[in-house]
Amino acid sequence: xxxxxxxxxxxxxxxxxxxxxxxxxxxxxxxxxxxxxxxxxxxxxxxxxxxxxxxxxxxxxxxxxxxxxxxxxxxxxxxxxxxxxxxxxxxxxxxxxxxxxxxxxxxxxxxxxxxxxxxxxxxxxxxxxxxxxxxxxxxxxxxxxxxxxxxxxxxxxxxxxxxxxxxxxxxxxxxxxxxxxxxxxxxxxxxxxxxxxxxxxxxxxxxxxxxxxxxxxxxxxxxxxxxxxxxxxxxxxxxxxxxxxxxxxxxxxxxxxxxxxxxxxxxxxxxxxxxxxxxxxxxxxxxxxxxxxxxxxxxxxxxxxxxxxxxxxxxxxxx
Amino acid sequence: xxxxxxxxxxxxxxxxxxxxxxxxxxxxxxxxxxxxxxxxxxxxxxxxxxxxxxxxxxxxxxxxxxxxxxxxxxxxxxxxxxxxxxxxxxxxxxxxxxxxxxxxxxxxxxxxxxxxxxxxxxxxxxxxxxxxxxxxxxxxxxxxxxxxxxxxxxxxxxxxxxxxxxxxxxxxxxxxxxxxxxxxxxxxxxxxxxxxxxxxxxxxxxxxxxxxxxxxxxxxxxxxxxxxxxxxxxxxxxxxxxxxxxxxxxxxxxxxxxxxxxxxxxxxxxxxxxxxxxxxxxxxxxxxxxxxxxxxxxxxxxxxxxxxxx
Amino acid sequence: xxxxxxxxxxxxxxxxxxxxxxxxxxxxxxxxxxxxxxxxxxxxxxxxxxxxxxxxxxxxxxxxxxxxxxxxxxxxxxxxxxxxxxxxxxxxxxxxxxxxxxxxxxxxxxxxxxxxxxxxxxxxxxxxxxxxxxxxxxxxxxxxxxxxxxxxxxxxxxxxxxxxxxxxxxxxxxxxxxxxxxxxxxxxxxxxxxxxxxxxxxxxxxxxxxxxxxxxxxxxxxxxxxxxxxxxxxxxxxxxxxxxxxxxxxxxxxxxxxxxxxxxxxxxxxxxxxxxxxxxxxxxxxxxxxxxxxxxxxxxxxxxxxxxxxxxxxxxxxxxxxxxxxxxxxxxxxxxxxxxxxxxxxxxxxxxxx
Numbered sequence: 005x006x007x008x009x010x011x012x013x014x015x016x017x018x019x020x021x022x023x024x025x026x027x028x029x030x031x032x033x034x035x036x037x038x039x040x041x042x043x044x045x046x047x048x049x050x051x052x053x054x055x056x057x058x059x060x061x062x063x064x065x066x067x068x069x070x071x072x073x074x075x076x077x078x079x080x081x082x083x084x085x086x087x088x089x090x091x092x093x094x095x096x097x098x099x100x101x102x103x104x105x106x107x108x109x110x111x112x113x114x115x116x117x118x119x120x121x122x123x124x125x126x127x128x129x130x131x132x133x134x135x136x137x138x139x140x141x142x143x144x145x146x147x148x149x150x151x152x153x154x155x156x157x158x159x160x161x162x163x164x165x166x167x168x169x170x171x172x173x174x175x176x177x178x179x180x181x182x183x184x185x186x187x188x189x190x191x192x193x194x195x196x197x198x199x200x201x202x203x204x205x206x207x208x209x210x211x212x213x214x215x216x217x218x219x220x221x222x223x224x225x226x227x228x229x230x231x232x233x234x235x236x237x238x239x240x241x242x243x244x245x246x247x248x249x250x251x252x253x254x255x256x257x258x259x260x261x262x263x264x265x266x267x268x269x270x271x272x273x274x275x276x277x278x279x280x281x282x283x284x285x286x287x288x289x290x291x292x293x294x295x296x297x298x299x300x301x302x303x304x305x306x307x308x309x310x311x312x313x314x315x316x317x318x319x320x321x322x323x
Numbered sequence: 324x325x326x327x328x329x330x331x332x333x334x335x336x337x338x339x340x341x342x343x344x345x346x347x348x349x350x351x352x353x354x355x356x357x358x359x360x361x362x363x364x365x366x367x368x369x370x371x372x373x374x375x376x377x378x379x380x381x382x383x384x385x386x387x388x389x390x391x392x393x394x395x396x397x398x399x400x401x402x403x404x405x406x407x408x409x410x411x412x413x414x415x416x417x418x419x420x421x422x423x424x425x426x427x428x429x430x431x432x433x434x435x436x437x438x439x440x441x442x443x444x445x446x447x448x449x450x451x452x453x454x455x456x457x458x459x460x461x462x463x464x465x466x467x468x469x470x471x472x473x474x475x476x477x478x479x480x481x482x483x484x485x486x487x488x489x490x491x492x493x494x495x496x497x498x499x500x501x502x503x504x505x506x507x508x509x510x511x512x513x514x515x516x517x518x519x520x521x522x523x524x525x526x527x528x529x530x531x532x533x534x535x536x537x538x539x540x541x542x543x544x545x546x547x548x549x550x551x552x553x554x555x556x557x558x559x560x561x562x563x564x565x566x567x568x569x570x571x572x573x574x575x576x577x578x579x580x581x582x583x584x585x586x587x588x589x590x591x592x593x594x595x596x597x598x599x600x601x602x603x604x605x606x607x608x609x610x611x612x613x614x615x616x617x618x619x620x621x622x623x624x625x626x627x628x629x630x631x632x633x
Numbered sequence: 634x635x636x637x638x639x640x641x642x643x644x645x646x647x648x649x650x651x652x653x654x655x656x657x658x659x660x661x662x663x664x665x666x667x668x669x670x671x672x673x674x675x676x677x678x679x680x681x682x683x684x685x686x687x688x689x690x691x692x693x694x695x696x697x698x699x700x701x702x703x704x705x706x707x708x709x710x711x712x713x714x715x716x717x718x719x720x721x722x723x724x725x726x727x728x729x730x731x732x733x734x735x736x737x738x739x740x741x742x743x744x745x746x747x748x749x750x751x752x753x754x755x756x757x758x759x760x761x762x763x764x765x766x767x768x769x770x771x772x773x774x775x776x777x778x779x780x781x782x783x784x785x786x787x788x789x790x791x792x793x794x795x796x797x798x799x800x801x802x803x804x805x806x807x808x809x810x811x812x813x814x815x816x817x818x819x820x821x822x823x824x825x826x827x828x829x830x831x832x833x834x835x836x837x838x839x840x841x842x843x844x845x846x847x848x849x850x851x852x853x854x855x856x857x858x859x860x861x862x863x864x865x866x867x868x869x870x871x872x873x874x875x876x877x878x879x880x881x882x883x884x885x886x887x888x889x890x891x892x893x894x895x896x897x898x899x900x901x902x903x904x905x906x907x908x909x910x911x912x913x914x915x916x917x918x919x920x921x922x923x924x925x926x927x928x929x930x931x932x933x934x935x936x937x938x939x940x941x942x943x944x945x946x947x948x949x950x951x952x953x954x955x956x957x958x959x960x961x962x963x964x965x966x967x968x969x970x971x972x973x974x975x976x977x978x979x980x981x982x983x984x985x986x987x
Binding site: 058061090094095097098103104106107116117120121151164167171 | 525538
Binding site for chain 3: 340
């Protein structure tokens with residue numbers, strides 16, 4: 005309904021560190037993704053974006069909050085129901101070297117999902133599907149019996165993508181899917197992902213730290229900082245009129261491939277470091293580094309509220 | 324500096340090559356699979372090859388020598404007792420006239436089989452238990468680890484003695500005793516490795532595809548720790564052989580007339596001062612075999628390490 | 634006034650492996666003047682790290698062979714120096730910082746001691762004097778409480794702090810050249826900006842020259858005076874920053890620029906991408922190594938490897954397209970950034986402020 009394929013409300017995921025400390029990786033995160041669109045999730049290390057992605061595909065179980073997929077509440081599913089859901093939600097991982105099991109051939113890796121769900125009972129049909137997937141991602145039919153280490157990083161990532169597509173999912177979490185690749189290969193893979201989105205009506209959650217790539221592929225963007233979303237809305241709106249001080253600092257820090265611009269534009273200097281998500285305080289997570297923070301900011305976590313059309317910000321200071 | 328190089332290019336060469344039929348997604352360089360690399364490293368290691376040849380010889384004799392020998396291992400001939408090694412009795416005879424050559428190789432069968440099963444069985448148990456503990460973690464892991472922590476402190480002799488009371492001495496008892504004590508060490512190391520691999524991305528990918536824990540442990544993680552398991556087995560064999568020798572030597576292992584290397588050492592020590600060969604021969608063979616297996620295990624461990632010597 | 638510090642001429646380096654000889658660096662030539670930043674750009678496997686490590690003579694002779702070429706630093710032939718003589722240069726006049734600060738620092742030694750040891754190796758100083766210099770350097774790189782930080786262990790510091798410590802160590806003895814091998818790749822964007830600012834400031838103060846190895850064109854645009862683009866062990870194009878970004882001539886450079894989505898470009902335009910993968914350096918093809926992936930490949934390209942053709946003063950490119958006999962070729966649409974200072978202007982006061 006409403007074309008919302010995925011709706012996440014108040015998602016929380018905490019990890020115990022030692023006996024007393026709590027790592028609040030994801031702390032009350034909410035967003036929606038419409039069918040056929042891409043939500044870009046950006047932030048620096050420790051912001052929790054990878055945890056969000058993994059919680060969606062049930063690698064982690066959420067500690068609080070609700071996840072609605074196509075109108076159906078999938079937060080409390082049992083094992084069997086979870087397994088059914090994997091046919092609709094899949095994930096592409098970051099490291100092309102670690103995400104493929106070195107002991108199996110490419111064909112076996114791609115066909116793993118087919119085997120788990122027993123989709124093609126006949127060997128011939130199964131192989132036909134695997135070959136189809138191989139060619140779809142731009143690899144050669146002959147590669148089916150080769151091992152991962154015989155391929156380059158970009159090719160391995162294609163295998164990972166073929167594996168994710170094998171079950172015909174509707175929704176794919178791309179967890180830093182291009183970060184470990186060379187720049188020219190990144191362009192190939194991004195083009196391919198966008199092509200598949202158009203052809204197959206896929207919906208993506210694109211998790212990345214490369215802001216320019218996110219802008220290229222995402223319809224909407226959410227900026228995370230230490231477990232919370234600080235800014236959320238239409239991609240172009242956010243990139244052109246960033247409102248949250250952190251987003252402004254972040255966009256300002258990204259180097260652009262344009263020497264004239266780089267040499268002349270004034271940058272917002274953001275001092276300090278990203279704080280730890282272990283036992284954060286009650287206030288705004290950015291308060292310690294924010295030049296505009298006051299007492300209220302340090303005590304009270306600001307809620308995400310509408311500041312402009314399709315543009316929400318979590319900041320007490322934004323009118 | 325390029326000035327002297329004559330260019331072979333002419334004006335006619337400046338035409339676009341249309342759509343080259345180039346295999347752009349070529350595999351860069353077909354490398355060797357992991358196991359092929361392991362094999363290569365072992366085969367080029369002279370010491371490993373020597374150990375392997377020795378093992379093959381011992382196994383060969385263990386199988387063939389008793390069959391080809393004109394003597395039985397338990398045929399006594401009291402008139403021919405205590406003969407030094409000669410042309411009819413290559414290893415001599417023992418006190419009651421039994422041919423030692425045959426006895427040594429029959430004993431080899433027993434010792435080697437105990438070595439093999441005494442190593443494989445605990446390893447398998449260890450994999451199952453360690454796999455469950457490592458994968459599920461939480462209280463399952465805690466309970467299992469505490470059991471291991473206590474169990475591993477009890478010396479194996481205690482278990483053997485208790486088993487002997489129930490089952491009597493013999494090779495099966497020894498294997499059971501080894502299984503009871505040996506699984507704990509391998510369970511610990513398997514558990515550790517599984518915990519390492521549990522969060523690797525290829526395992527997470529299988530989870531995301533709907534894989535069951537069983538599938539994840541045995542199909543995904545296990546091949547990656549196979550190397551460690553193989554090394555565990557090959558170093559378990561000399562340990563098991565030594566265990567058997569030790570137990571038989573103190574009279575709690577293989578009993579006469581059935582023989583094993585340890586058993587032979589035990590009878591040999593009785594007459595050591597007068598007929599030293601009866602102790603030397605089995606002891607040397609035991610020591611040599613154990614040494615060879617240990618060295619082979621070390622070479623194998625190095626070969627299985629993907630970071631060394633590729 | 635330009636003063637030549639480093640000249641590298643036709644350097645060739647190969648590795649011996651059990652499978653044969655890998656030609657990692659296949660004849661590169663470049664120079665570096667005092668006070669300038671040369672960025673060496675390329676993707677993984679292009680040979681940029683190996684080249685610079687060869688210049689510093691850091692590669693073990695057992696596996697790496699310098700097959701030919703010359704490296705001249707301040708008029709001295711570096712390649713002919715013995716290991717002992719090189720020790721005088723490394724850490725002193727030639728300093729290097731790496732991508733992974735955790736492995737570059739000794740985890741069992743306090744930070745200050747590592748710095749003092751390095752300093753005293755090259756200068757006759759008492760421990761007290763060395764400490765004073767070290768603390769001063771830690772302050773230079775923007776670390777708070779340098780007196781206290783002197784006594785800390787590396788693992789108690791964050792990634793950004795460790796990287797600053799590495800820079801402080803490297804510049805303590807005022808090196809002539811700082812080699813920075815992907816110094817900010819492992820850092821967050823905001824930390825990266827701070828580190829790059831520090832490097833620029835240091836360069837302004839001390840006249841130090843920097844060789845910056847990276848794959849990030851944004852970093853290059855911010856830092857570089859001149860750029861060398863490497864592919865498959867060769868420098869395919871070299872020039873000033875403005876020449877490379879606004880007037881690139883080599884199709885590989887076009888590919889690199891095209892792979893960076895312009896922050897101003899709207900979404901859903903397909904990015905210009907180069908098909909295929911980098912070549913195998915066991916047996917490089919006789920012609921241009923980029924030919925198999927080049928959309929503009931000509932017969933000449935597969936027959937013979939093009940030598941550095943002059944585009945303009947200081948701008949060279951290895952491409953047959955520049956030969957006068959080749960047809961006029963224009964780079965693909967939208968790949969080259971427009972020379973302008975327009976962009977997201979964050980300098981104004983923040984309007985949302987209440």
